[in-house]
Amino acid sequence: MRLAVLAYDGISPFMLSTPLAVFGEQFLVGGHRIDVCANQARFSATGGLTINAPCTLEAARDADIVILPGWRDAAEPIPPEIISELRDAEARGSVVVGLCLGAFGLAEAGLLDGRRATTHWTQAETFAARYPRVTVDAGALFVDEGRILTSAGVASGLDCCLHLVARISGVAEANRIARQLVVAPQRAGHQPQLIDKPTIGGSIHRRISEILESLRADPSRTPSLDELAQRAGMSRRSLTRHVRAQTGDNFGGWLRRVRIARAQELLAAGARGFDDIAARCGFPDAHALRMAFRIELGLTPAQWRARQRLD
Structure with missing residues (x-):
């Protein structure tokens, strides 16, 4: 199985590392593959980092799972080449995942029409107003609609990716990875984003x-x-x-x-x-x-x- 993570200039290192951490060593040892794909060989990340992308965006067209980890700003349009890759992935039957503001990319591509979805709680109203054909669950950590998944803000991307691991390799493996990452074992998607702890x-x-x-x-x-x-x-x-x-x-x-x-x-x-x-x-x-x-x-x-x- 092959996973493609769509990267872009100005990406958050945390958002990029989320799927890379969850689908890490054991996933690769199992014969799977995960690639970072971008439309430029070198791109910037927040914090003054520069990252080398091993694959072009077009390389994502062979992936079974395509993940868009966030986006820079909900008010900024997502590049058409990323939208195109998301549509192509959905059309060929791949699983498509939008983490945090990455849900905006899936919605812009039309992948969420008639479906439930979530995104960062601070942008839920904007999301709902911009995409009225999407049923927004502003409180969920993540939403699984079969081959289309979305997650809420930042750390809930871990929950979404762990949930996807459970679908691929079983709950026990997802919980093992969660323990390795020292995070909660596969929180349910409908748990609230905001908890007064x-x-x-x-x-x-x-x-x-x-x-x-x-x-x-x-x-x-x-x-x-x-x-x-x-x-x-x-x-x-x-x-x-x-x-x-x-x-x-x-x-x-x-x-x-x-x-x-x-x-x-x-x-x-x-x-x-x-x-x-x-x-x-x-x-x-x-x-x-x-x-x-x-x-x-x-x-x-x-x-x-x-x-x-x-x-």
């Missing part, structure tokens, strides 16, 4: 983190809020408030996503028998597992498993 390192933050990590390690456990509140040394109300501040969701919603993530790992590893998978993940039965998948992903577990390969 407590101060990192505070004693309350540490206590809540310990509780959440213990449940992440074994989501089959079903402790009550009273038990967890007692362990944290606070009231149920305070626990609920701190969990929401730290995760962006209530405790039940967070735990449901953790359990789904574990179920995804098991399904990707070839596990069979939805009742057994449900029990190992903390769901009462297969029906509850299916309902959780539909709520979070809009798919059944079987449908999700079928979509984990690009072809």
